[in-house]
Amino acid sequence: MTEAPLLEIDALRANVAGNEILTGLNLTIRPGEVHAIMGPNGSGKSTLANTLMGNPRYEVTGGEVRFLGDALDGMAPDERARRGLFLAFQYPVAVPGVTVVNFLRQAVNAVRGEEVPVREFRQELFQKMELLKVDRDFARRYLNDGFSGGEKKRAEMLQLAMLQPRMAVLDETDSGLDIDALRTVADGVNALMHENMGLLLITHYQRLLNYIKPQFVHVLIDGRIVRSGGPELAEELEESGYDTIEAAASTA
Amino acid sequence: MTSAPSTAASFLTTEASRALGEALGDGTAVAGLRASGAAALDGLAMPSPALDRPWKYVDPAALDLDGFTPPGTDSAAWDEALPAGALLLRDGATAGRGPSIDGLTLADFAETPDGALDRLGEAVAFDGDQLTALHYAFLRGGVLIQTKANAEIAEPVRLTREYSEAGTLATPHTLIVAGVNSRLTVIEEYRSGDEPLAVLPAVELLIGPGAVVNYTSLHRWGARTRVFAEQRAVTERDADVRSLSLVTGGRLVKSHITSSLEGRGSSSEMYGIAVGAGQEHVDFYTLQDHVAEDTRSDLLFKSALGEQSRAVYYGLTKVGLGARRADANQENRNLLLSRAAKADSDPVLEILTNDVTRVSHGATAGPVDEEELFYIQSRGLTREGAVGLLVRGFLGEPLDRSALREGVREELSGLVEAKLTALGSGT
Numbered sequence: 001m002t003e004a005p006l007l008e009i010d011a012l013r014a015n016v017a018g019n020e021i022l023t024g025l026n027l028t029i030r031p032g033e034v035h036a037i038m039g040p041n042g043s044g045k046s047t048l049a050n051t052l053m054g055n056p057r058y059e060v061t062g063g064e065v066r067f068l069g070d071a072l073d074g075m076a077p078d079e080r081a082r083r084g085l086f087l088a089f090q091y092p093v094a095v096p097g098v099t100v101v102n103f104l105r106q107a108v109n110a111v112r113g114e115e116v117p118v119r120e121f122r123q124e125l126f127q128k129m130e131l132l133k134v135d136r137d138f139a140r141r142y143l144n145d146g147f148s149g150g151e152k153k154r155a156e157m158l159q160l161a162m163l164q165p166r167m168a169v170l171d172e173t174d175s176g177l178d179i180d181a182l183r184t185v186a187d188g189v190n191a192l193m194h195e196n197m198g199l200l201l202i203t204h205y206q207r208l209l210n211y212i213k214p215q216f217v218h219v220l221i222d223g224r225i226v227r228s229g230g231p232e233l234a235e236e237l238e239e240s241g242y243d244t245i246e247a248a249a250s251t252a
Numbered sequence: 253m254t255s256a257p258s259t260a261a262s263f264l265t266t267e268a269s270r271a272l273g274e275a276l277g278d279g280t281a282v283a284g285l286r287a288s289g290a291a292a293l294d295g296l297a298m299p300s301p302a303l304d305r306p307w308k309y310v311d312p313a314a315l316d317l318d319g320f321t322p323p324g325t326d327s328a329a330w331d332e333a334l335p336a337g338a339l340l341l342r343d344g345a346t347a348g349r350g351p352s353i354d355g356l357t358l359a360d361f362a363e364t365p366d367g368a369l370d371r372l373g374e375a376v377a378f379d380g381d382q383l384t385a386l387h388y389a390f391l392r393g394g395v396l397i398q399t400k401a402n403a404e405i406a407e408p409v410r411l412t413r414e415y416s417e418a419g420t421l422a423t424p425h426t427l428i429v430a431g432v433n434s435r436l437t438v439i440e441e442y443r444s445g446d447e448p449l450a451v452l453p454a455v456e457l458l459i460g461p462g463a464v465v466n467y468t469s470l471h472r473w474g475a476r477t478r479v480f481a482e483q484r485a486v487t488e489r490d491a492d493v494r495s496l497s498l499v500t501g502g503r504l505v506k507s508h509i510t511s512s513l514e515g516r517g518s519s520s521e522m523y524g525i526a527v528g529a530g531q532e533h534v535d536f537y538t539l540q541d542h543v544a545e546d547t548r549s550d551l552l553f554k555s556a557l558g559e560q561s562r563a564v565y566y567g568l569t570k571v572g573l574g575a576r577r578a579d580a581n582q583e584n585r586n587l588l589l590s591r592a593a594k595a596d597s598d599p600v601l602e603i604l605t606n607d608v609t610r611v612s613h614g615a616t617a618g619p620v621d622e623e624e625l626f627y628i629q630s631r632g633l634t635r636e637g638a639v640g641l642l643v644r645g646f647l648g649e650p651l652d653r654s655a656l657r658e659g660v661r662e663e664l665s666g667l668v669e670a671k672l673t674a675l676g677s678g679t
Contacts, residue, residue: 053626053630054630055626056622056626057622057626076629076634076635077626077629077630078629078630078631078632078633078634078635078637078638080630081629081630081631081632082632086630087630089627089630092627093621093623093624093627095624095627095628095641095642095645096645096646096649097644097645097646097647097648097649097652098641098642098644098645098648103628103631103641106633106637106641107631107632107633110631110632110633110634110637111631111632142645142649159631163631163632
């Protein structure tokens with residue numbers, strides 16, 4: 001018998017600013033699985049990420065998303081986070097005046113539902129910073145304020161590491177990273193992944209998948225998944241691009 | 253001058269000014285300025301919201317001082333022991349003092365020897381308008397803070413002024429004179445009760461060559477206090493002045509804050525923080541006046557406004573003909589925490605030389621950003637918690653940049669916290 005799914009997306013439709021972007025998307029992720037959703041610009045990748053996390057700017061118009069068996073519709077983003085869902089943002093927002101350490105402490109307390117003792121928290125933070133090869137000075141800087149592209153992505157991974165979600169969605173985490181930074185980030189994610197956790201990589205390029213290996217690859221075109229397969233599908237896309245699949249999908 | 257409403261109403265007369273001076277037994281410097289202020293009362297107009305740009309958003313009724321009486325002349329009951337470098341005044345009378353510190357003069361004007369106040373009135377003139385004339389004519393509670401050359405005063409000087417006499421005009425004056433290459437931090441705290449009070453504070457900062465002065469004013473006024481404050485720093489060569497104005501209470505708190513960079517290579521940093529609630533009106537006019545070459549100024553004023561409060565910021569950066577290679581930055585940010593709150597922001601540049609290193613300015617006003625809220629909420633904080641974190645971060649930035657020592661920073665952030673908690677903004 002297969003394990004109960006972590007995430008079930010069932011015929012999901014979503015609008016942003018009145019335009020329908022997701023047009024009936026289906027996807028099921030079980031514990032221990034790594035999935036990749038690949039798609040060209042405008043196919044709905046970021047809409048999917050934002051909708052899963054409950055961004056109020058995105059409106060669900062049909063279908064359902066269940067996380068650990070519960071429907072997410074109408075649930076605030078913080079409630080989703082406390083249940084173990086995590087989104088690594090493509091464009092993390094700068095929060096001047098709030099240091100990384102202060103922010104992480106509040107987030108960790110909120111998600112775990114208890115005050116983690118300062119000593120314990122610091123030990124854990126330093127350990128995770130080492131894992132992600134992040135300098136300790138990082139903790140005292142304002143969150144994402146004046147960060148380079150690579151620093152922002154590392155800060156996202158540090159949050160992932162500290163919050164220990166059941167299900168992590170990585171939205172274009174490879175963008176803006178040079179190859180060394182990509183390798184560090186990927187090593188970190190691989191080290192954090194475990195058999196009870198699910199991972200969804202959302203990406204335009206196959207590059208990231210050389211370092212974080214998915215068992216399942218899906219192609220997103222015009223707001224729905226048009227093809228699913230194993231890692232070989234990503235390689236096919238790398239060779240032939242999205243045009244062939246897009247053409248096949250539109251005549252299907 | 254214009255036909256602005258004549259104040260100097262009934263009780264605030266030339267005769268009353270003279271009587272106050274006699275009762276207090278003025279020294280030469282104070283007596284001279286008092287007489288000048290009194291003599292100028294009739295010739296000077298009240299500032300006009302219609303005609304004077306810095307006064308544009310002030311309710312003219314707030315300038316009506318009719319019925320207010322001159323400061324009292326009673327001495328105060330002596331307070332318990334205070335720490336070194338602390339001075340407490342109640343209704344303008346010295347009420348407590350800590351042990352003295354080497355290299356530092358901290359004294360009521362009345363206690364200073366002849367000649368010590370020679371520079372009184374140098375930075376804030378008596379004839380600016382009727383309010384400055386009133387300030388000098390009814391001056392009560394002057395304090396001199398002076399450092400000797402090369403003195404480094406490690407502890408912050410704490411000057412606390414409390415007012416409780418209803419219906420009076422309060423006229424605190426703080427004269428800071430920093431000797432060559434000296435280091436000084438001053439924290440001036442203002443408090444008043446719930447009775448109506450009008451306050452005309454003046455703060456003069458005369459920063460000697462190479463001296464570094466950090467001046468913080470804490471405006472913790474009562475709900476029916478209106479304040480028209482004048483603060484002006486004048487720097488000599490290579491001097492640095494840093495100021496922070498924190499406003500957490502008062503019906504109307506209007507501050508004019510100026511740094512005149514008259515010495516070559518001198519610099520000024522100005523910070524401001526206001527948390528508004530109820531009907532409070534916080535009004536800042538700032539002037540970064542670059543006079544000499546190689547001068548640098550930076551400014552960051554931030555307001556978080558709840559309920560029906562309003563903030564006004566009008567800031568001027570002036571780069572004079574002689575201020576070659578000036579470097580100036582000016583930034584005002586306002587966070588609206590309710591639909592009824594309001595902010596007006598107007599940063600202005602006036603540049604007379606084309607040889608500047610940088611002159612920049614920026615202003616924003618708006619509610620908490622929804623994308624920022626979503627980001628923080630996605631990490632598990634409730635919406636209320638996320639708003640709270642954003643507001644505290646927003647106001648924390650000028651606090652951080654004020655570079656106050658840790659204990660003082662905590663104390664100030666506690667004042668902000670108390671006000672925000674009362675507003676019910678986040679946890």
